[in-house]
Amino acid sequence: MVLNLLSRKKNRHTSATDSAPSVKPIIRKCPDYQPAAPVKLSDDSLLRCLQLGRWGFMIGHHQRWRQHPEAEKAYQAAGAAIDENYALVPEGFASLPMTVIDTPGAAEIDFDTEPFLLGRCVVTNVQYQGFVDAGGYEDLDVWPQDIWPHLIDFTDLTGTPGPRFWRDGRHDRRLADHPVVGICFYEAVAYAAWAGFRLPTEAEWQMAASWRIRSSAHVLRRYPWGDALDKDRCNIWASGIGHTEPVEAYPGGAAPNGIRQLIGNVWEWTDSDYEVTDSEGRPVVGVMQMKSIRGGAFDTYFASQATSCFRTGLVSLSRTNNVGFRCALDLPSLSNGESGS
Template identity: 45%
Template sequence: MYRYLVGGIAVAGLVVLGGLAWLSHNLLLAYMVALLSAALIAGMLFYRAFQKKLSSSPGMKAKSPATTTAASTREQNAMDSEVNDSQDLAELMLEQGRYALLLRPQIAASIPPQTLARAQEMLDDEMTLVPCGDTIVGKGVSDSADLPEHLDGRVVHVEGFYLDRYQVTNEQYQRFVDAGGYEQLPLWDPEIVPAILEFVDSTGIGGPRYWKNGTYPSGQAKHPVVGVCWYEAAAYARWVGKRLPTDPEWVKSGSWPVPLPGSRPIQRKFPWGEAFDQNKTNLWGSGKGGTTPVDDFADGMSVGGAYQLIGNVWEWTSSRFGAWQSSMRPLILDASMRSVRGGAFDTYFENQASCDFQSGDKAVARKRNIGFRCAIGLCDLIPDDAMQADETLDQVETYEEFAEVTQ
């Protein structure tokens, strides 16, 4: 810009000088001044056109150092802000126990490695790996002593999956409530959306039936959440990036079948073995009279390390009641009935608290003795060497070994 200012002053000076020469009748001087003025103006115009053409050429646009630095700074700040927001969100999800979401392939690509490592640690601590294999579902429900063994129950293949070590607690479900889980409609099955407003606690606030003022009873943070229907359990599972286990998955995690070549697998009646022991589970005979913390009764855990699959509270599964039954005894029931497994603190008969027994209830039932735990398939997680290695977990291979470990 200053070049044009100097040039303009020079031209103005030449014009004045030419005018004086003309008035003094010095025609030669006036003619020379006119030529210089024209040359100066032409040069200015040429320089301006050249600069304009140069600045409009691709890849040749001139930018001042200050402009370039400012643009780079803005771009870097935007990138840093995006990274920080992503990290903050990931940290919040870890605090909420939603680590399984971070380990899904669609999300893991944008998560820092150290955060993924923490999510993996939480998965290993809070869930147990159940290897793929066959399991028998519906065994012993026919009430027919003369039914051939090969018709007693149905052999179902189960893919490898992770199952919560513990039943979902009041403390964990509180995070879902506080995060507005009852207002996030995409988490809920479409058919139940009109009824969500009915899922309130004893004071009319959205939450489990037996809570008050939007929170669980004092001193029961580690107790299983109860008073939640099947739809509430399914919505929570989606929120944490998991799902409810299927009936075959639940049975396999508790009975831990032993595969036999050319024969049906052998599986336990209870997670700890074949013999009933009321000291290893919270049933009516245990005398507790209510729920206990989910990490109690460690002696009754499954081979894979899942606590209280039997007792404490019944557990919702994703299957309909009557599904996977023996084809010899078809059962036609209301489609709204969902399967529950495992017995509860008020279950009296031991045969109703085995890995084989299936009960059921209305999907909208919100009872004091029904809770749930969650699962997630290996195929839904990012590949991990530790997750994939030795999926059989050193299973015993002979009946003699099975009999020895189940005594």
Template identity: 45%
Template sequence: MTFATFFSRPLSAFRATLSGSKADGSDTQPPILDFTDAPPDIRLLVRNRQYAHIVRPIDGVQFDPDSLRYAWKAIDHDMAYVPGGKVTLCGEYATTSDEGFILVPQTIGTAQTESIYLDRWCVTNADYKRFVDDGGYDNLALWPEQILPSVLQFVDKTGAPGPALWSKGSPEKGTAAHPVVGVSWYEANAYAQWACKRLPTSAEWQRAGTWGKTSSDTVQESKYPWGNSFDPQYANTWASGRHQTVSVHECQGGNTPNGVRQLIGNVWEWMNTQYLLAATEEITVHTTDPMAEIRGGAFDSYFHTHTTCQSRSAQALSSRKNNVGFRCCFSATGLDPHGVLDS
């Protein structure tokens, strides 16, 4: 069975993309493999980075070897394999002192992660525009029922569906390869579902930044993907002097050994992990909106302690900040790319 017989959506809206034209508002496209010899439906999936629909098929449907081969080549290009393992989770608890309310760092414990495929870079404006143009904000299946009325409020500066900082349904000129920001957790989660992926858990994200320097028996994590000393050339934080987002192609000296970019700096990243703040008995923690963890720090992160692989922060699920983006992943469990990568 080929994907063409399974893929039921009309393709007319994507003809311009398939012919190589740029999306409105895009100037420099992020790297995308161009399988000119592949069927149009496969080329569409690769351009939209929706290849997980093939390797993780719905209802057990199996696809033909050629479709799998194209999908795995695209995954190998766009995503990195992160083997499962142990990570030490850190957090903080709220308490009082003579100086008032304080947060005290603490080690929460260890967590065992499963093996995953993780996006090598954050979802870009160009990537996200394909989701918007495909009607992602109108597809009710991608949004939790309890927040459906709020989806109408997820609009850009001109009232069009899309990230808060966009205008007329498009990102600012020259930022196609920058991480998309101004999106809530719900918007990030909707995109991930559209791509047949998900947001990583906080532990999985941390594992991605530290596994190359962690033995299988003990947890000995470095602070950064490149070691234990901060280097402003390796990450776009306040110390780098840029003070704004940059392309996902920059700061590659800070890559992980398997090629994951910008885990530290540029933008905070939404996690698929609820933020829970522990507190001593004399303190009651009230939140008006559920919160999710964010990781990695951003272009405006001043303190290096906020930009390690172990540090965490949080935002309300509905917040749409100019320094928070996301990347996606999917489980490697039950998948075997061997035998389809060669050719």
């Protein structure tokens, strides 16, 4: 019964005596909004996964379709897509400041990071549209059980399940290749799980941005491209753009492995709690859980906050216009699919 109450069934019917009629918020029409056209999804579950970009899920569950006549071809296509859209982040480490104000000599904790794959770009509106169209907000398997009661709040401007700034469950087609925003931490986690990926930890994100590889050179980059701020390599307040840009923009600001926009455009959710102390070593805690976000955004005014090492956090249920996410994948996931029975 609980599942029926929490899952939104579009074809459910209730009488006036069963419950009060649902009321959508009154939203002014937006004549300038250009909703993306619906996409016809394949009736074949394997081909539909490929179509929706669920490449990690396909690789991790290949035994599910072992009798499918197109299985081998589809797996090869999924692997090729991962190779094209993800880059290897080598083994390294990250030193995370543990105080609110990172002053010289402040406490830090070193974290070792294993090699992993990280998305070359953050997730776009068109990619997230596939999650929405496939019923991701009704698929309780990809959401933590304690978050189920909050799903009713994860709606767009018209009260339809989806990112906060969409309308009628559709993104604006002119922003198809822009980062999806207006999604909270749990929406990012749900998409990643649905697609067969995960969010990077804060240490992994910092390793990717600072390129602190374990070597005799002891490299630590303030920015993915080097040590000097260049507002033409990223989209922050000083760049003078004032809004998000396509995720493929600023190739000159990419890390050595080709990962783009680790600095600017949108902050990025990580899978780590935001834990810091004050100058006297006392834990800083809030009323609600906070998750680490990294990298700065198009509206980051202070350039010192848009670096590879700056730490900050955001309430996990926040759905703002300047926070997105990118996915990660463990290397063993490429070869260790589910075992057959």
